[in-house]
Amino acid sequence: MHILPPESIDQLLERAYHIAGWQLGELADTLALETPQNFRRHKGWTGQLLEHWLGASAGSRPEPDFPQLGVELKTIPVDAQGAPLESTYICVCPLTGLRGLRWQDSVVFHKLSCVLWIPIQGDRAVPPAQRHIGMPLLWQPDPDEMALLQRDWEELTEQVALGRVEQITAHQGEVLQLRPKAANRQVLTDAIGPDGRTIQAQPRGFYLRSRFTHRILQKHFL
Template sequence: MSPIEQPSTPQTEAELLDRAQALAGLTLGELAQQAGIVPPPDLRRDKGWVGQLLEWHLGATAGSKPVPDFIELGIELKTIPIGYHGKPLETTFVCVAPLIGLHGLDWQHSHIKHKLAKVLWIPVEGERDIPLADRHVGSPLLWQPSEEEEQQLRQDWEELMDMIVLGQVEQITAKHGEVLQLRPKAANNKALTEAYGANGQPIKTLPRGFYLKTHFTAAILAKHFII
């Protein structure tokens, strides 16, 4: 298929929401056809494909830059694979975690706080027995963390960052954090980055990413969609 010109960037929150609402009920195959692209057979090698397809339809331009997907609106787009019972099937990647140069970094100025300031959640059918092209897109939800949600995120972030600063990055597991977890984020085991060791010495380790735990995103969806 020949590439089709991407829709323009939405100028207002309302315009973005209208566009997202217009995608609800359509399949990924239908959306791929409209964009002039062929869906992959599955997501094993194309993990970000669904997000990229929806970004294209909604006119997002940030790409992989460390800014919200809709820069002018300050809104981050997050697709979330949903099971038959309306619950998220996996954790949600937010951003890469800084492992060095952490002096003076606080929650208010952190990358993750800016990323989660306002999120457009788009649920998508994610059960593996549904062929990728046949999976439906759900109704969008524009979310801002409540005071309580932000407090939970901040507390986890501060605890995880303290461990990184103290040279304990290798001891952090997915069990740390109530709503936020830190996990290796790399295509392969050769993609190492710098971090601090227990004695403050530089070490090489896998890059880490912040992920929202499924019970946290499930609660967001349940609150708004009354699942």
């Protein structure tokens, strides 16, 4: 079942509100898709299911999921109290070619300028097919949130550009983290070394801390 991209943010939100309260299995059945028994080998399945229903068109390109609207889609597993259960992946961090890159030109900035959050019941005791889809939230960072994101991005990116990628830990950054992003430790890519020469390092990805996304959900839903 092919669904065309939404023509407006109102149409996108209409589609998202339509499925609020549905179980993932119900939505999968509507789209003639099979629901996995568990997520051990299907970690990104929920996001792909919602992308399909909502008509996301970016695929794996480094741009928002709905490029014509400038909106990024993020599903977020939450517990019974509505608290996020994990950090939220944003995008891959470039480990070379960083000279002159500005925050306003970064993939992180473009993906986080407008986000459609869709909470998903994350109780691991509940089979994937029976997990419920929550109410959507269209979020744009306020000036304080944007400043926090920019500061963390600039500090982390500067360390990568200075050849310190291997010294960066998940403890750095108030709202953003930079962490390894690969299927296994054998996956390597070019990076800037301490002396400016090219080295091999694990790919890195930017993540939003769960305490930051929790504040976003609390602010809008409570």
